[in-house]
Amino acid sequence: MIALVISSGTNMAFPTIMGKVIDRTAGREDAGSRIPDKVFFAGAFGIFACGSIASWVRTYSIGVAAHRIMQRLRTKLFGRLLEQDVAFFDEHRTGELVSILTEDTEIAADTVTGKAANGMRSASSALNGSIMLLTLSPRLTLVSIALLPLVGVGAMGYSRRLKRLAARQREDAADASTFAEERLSQLRTVRAFGRERAEAQWYRELCDGSTELARRAASARGAFMGGLSASANASLVAVLYFGGSLVARGAMTVGDLASFAMYSSLVGLGFSGLSSFAADLSKGLASAERVFMLMDATPAVPLDEGLTPPLESVRGELVLEGVTFRYPSRDKDVLCGVDLRVPAGAILALTGPSGHGKSTLAALITRLYQPTAGRISLDGVDTATLSPSWLRGAVGVVEQDPVLFAGSVADNIKYGRPGASAADVEAAARAANAHQFILEFPDGYNTKVGQRGRQLSGGQRQRVAIARALLWDPPLLLLDEATSALDAESERLVRDAMEKLMDRENRTLLIIAHRQSTIQKAHTVAVLRDGRIVESGSYADLIARSGGELAALMSGGELAA
Ligand SMILES: Nc1ncnc2c1ncn2[C@@H]1O[C@H](COP(=O)(O)OP(=O)(O)O)[C@@H](O)[C@H]1O
Numbered sequence: 350m351i352a353l354v355i356s357s358g359t360n361m362a363f364p365t366i367m368g369k370v371i372d373r374t375a376g377r378e379d380a381g382s383r384i385p386d387k388v389f390f391a392g393a394f395g396i397f398a399c400g401s402i403a404s405w406v407r408t409y410s411i412g413v414a415a416h417r418i419m420q421r422l423r424t425k426l427f428g429r430l431l432e433q434d435v436a437f438f439d440e441h442r443t444g445e446l447v448s449i450l451t452e453d454t455e456i457a458a459d460t461v462t463g464k465a466a467n468g469m470r471s472a473s474s475a476l477n478g479s480i481m482l483l484t485l486s487p488r489l490t491l492v493s494i495a496l497l498p499l500v501g502v503g504a505m506g507y508s509r510r511l512k513r514l515a516a517r518q519r520e521d522a523a524d525a526s527t528f529a530e531e532r533l534s535q536l537r538t539v540r541a542f543g544r545e546r547a548e549a550q551w552y553r554e555l556c557d558g559s560t561e562l563a564r565r566a567a568s569a570r571g572a573f574m575g576g577l578s579a580s581a582n583a584s585l586v587a588v589l590y591f592g593g594s595l596v597a598r599g600a601m602t603v604g605d606l607a608s609f610a611m612y613s614s615l616v617g618l619g620f621s622g623l624s625s626f627a628a629d630l631s632k633g634l635a636s637a638e639r640v641f642m643l644m645d646a647t648p649a650v651p652l653d654e655g656l657t658p659p660l661e662s663v664r665g666e667l668v669l670e671g672v673t674f675r676y677p678s679r680d681k682d683v684l685c686g687v688d689l690r691v692p693a694g695a696i697l698a699l700t701g702p703s704g705h706g707k708s709t710l711a712a713l714i715t716r717l718y719q720p721t722a723g724r725i726s727l728d729g730v731d732t733a734t735l736s737p738s739w740l741r742g743a744v745g746v747v748e749q750d751p752v753l754f755a756g757s758v759a760d761n762i763k764y765g766r767p768g769a770s771a772a773d774v775e776a777a778a779r780a781a782n783a784h785q786f787i788l789e790f791p792d793g794y795n796t797k798v799g800q801r802g803r804q805l806s807g808g809q810r811q812r813v814a815i816a817r818a819l820l821w822d823p824p825l826l827l828l829d830e831a832t833s834a835l836d837a838e839s840e841r842l843v844r845d846a847m848e849k850l851m852d853r854e855n856r857t858l859l860i861i862a863h864r865q866s867t868i869q870k871a872h873t874v875a876v877l878r879d880g881r882i883v884e885s886g887s888y889a890d891l892i893a894r895s896g897g898e899l900a901a902l903m904s905g906g907e908l909a910a
């Protein structure tokens with residue numbers, strides 16, 4: 350701040366000193382008040398040196414402050430984003446979120462530091478310059494500001510137009526980056542269908558939209574800048590013309606006129622700086638608004654508010670009563686009044702045709718979404734009153750299509766429990782039938798799995814995910830059985846791993862199953878169709894029922910043998 354004042358102060362002194370230099374050489378200054386040349390120039394250079402140092406300090410401290418603010422905004426925002434509901438991510442595009450996280454935080458930080466400092470400097474040049482102009486010559490000042498109102502009107506229209514264009518440009522950029530992110534991360538699908546050129550063309554079209562907007566913004570900026578420099582030139586000509594006549598009449602010295610001309614260009618720069626600051630400010634405010642809108646978004650399902658009974662006391666009885674659910678983005682109920690009871694330590698296989706709500710039910714049990722109606726309870730306690738993060742510690746999940754993170758195999762198995770020992774990791778991997786193939790990798794447990802675990806096969810990924818859930822060691826485990834991407838051998842290994850889990854006594858298991866062998870091993874089988882449990886009982890009873898749902902699914906080939 351001090352540096353800012355000093356550096357703009359020396360900037361302001363510059364024209365006066367220059368005027369004095371001219372008058373000094375022209376011999377116009379009063380001989381009586383004359384300071385010796387040596388002292389005068391030493392003083393002038395001293396002032397300039399102070400100005401340079403202050404300018405360094407200002408640039409440095411603003412640069413550092415801007416970065417700190419940006420980092421703080423980013424880390425805070427990222428933390429907030431991770432706390433948002435799963436439904437939030439159904440509605441927001443990743444590209445948009447990433448651009449707010451990276452670009453808007455930067456713009457907002459730059460606005461309150463560098464841009465604000467520039468604005469203050471401009472304001473001070475405009476203000477102090479105007480005062481200097483008035484003291485040098487009030488009449489000439491009037492001449493020089495004659496065009497100012499016109500410039501002001503232009504600046505306002507310009508900034509409004511720019512704001513509109515910038516908003517649309519952002520939308521387009523978010524579309525394009527979401528598109529690019531998705532296509533690049535799913536390159537195999539693009540390649541499989543030979544869509545490389547077509548996708549490139551599509552991307553070009555997405556970008557072309559913003560090119561047109563950029564062209565319009567640039568044209569507006571050009572028009573404004575052109576107008577600004579024309580009016581600056583016109584006012585300079587007017588100043589020199591009238592000033593010249595004042596000098597000729599002896600009402601002003603040449604040096605004062607030169608100072609005046611320099612001050613008026615400083616004032617001009619000040620005003621143009623202010624107008625671009627106004628544009629920057631509106632852009633910065635828009636960015637800040639987006640950042641704070643996300644920052645203030647409160648998840649409907651908070652992370653860790655609610656009861657946290659001791660985990661050891663959990664028996665694992667799960668009861669669903671009249672559970673109804675509709676995705677916020679859809680207008681039809683996916684689940685309509687589901688009633689289901691899984692006794693502690695039991696194995697329940699949930700089966701049914703694809704797309705009828707099985708995975709959705711699993712998501713509701715861990716409260717990734719909030720049921721629209723009905724109640725889910727664990728050991729008789731409504732899960733809505735439990736702390737969601739505690740609940741997720743008690744209910745482990747192996748998703749249908751699990752995703753691993755870039756890092757080593759061991760890192761992925763330890764994801765929920767980073768402090769786990771190597772022995773525990775290995776035990777979990779053995780239980781999940783993963784130990785063998787991991788040992789065959791060149792680096793064993795330290796082998797990198799690539800982004801999203803892409804360097805592993807589907808069956809390997811599935812088994813690493815099972816190991817990850819086992820190390821988490823929850824009293825209740827939800828397994829969404831993988832149906833795709835598994836060859837016969839890894840399918841057998843995955844199934845074997847799951848069946849080993851089913852043999853363990855002390856854990857409640859809810860398995861979303863598609864295979865007869867899995868279903869057969871469960872104590873109870875429930876069939877979900879059209880969002881309702883249409884049948885439940887033991888496998889033997891259900892399969893024997895003539896006209897039963899399970900029997901129909903089996904004979905219809907919808908479930909694998
Ligand atoms: N995130 C989501 N947003 C909106 N609809 C979804 C979402 N996930 C799944 N659905 C819809 O919910 C229905 C049930 O899906 P799901 O529970 O995955 O079925 P299943 O696991 O039985 O195959 C489907 O019609 C699907 O289109």
Ligand SMILES: [Mg+2]
Nearest residue numbers: 707708749829
């Ligand atoms: Mg599913």
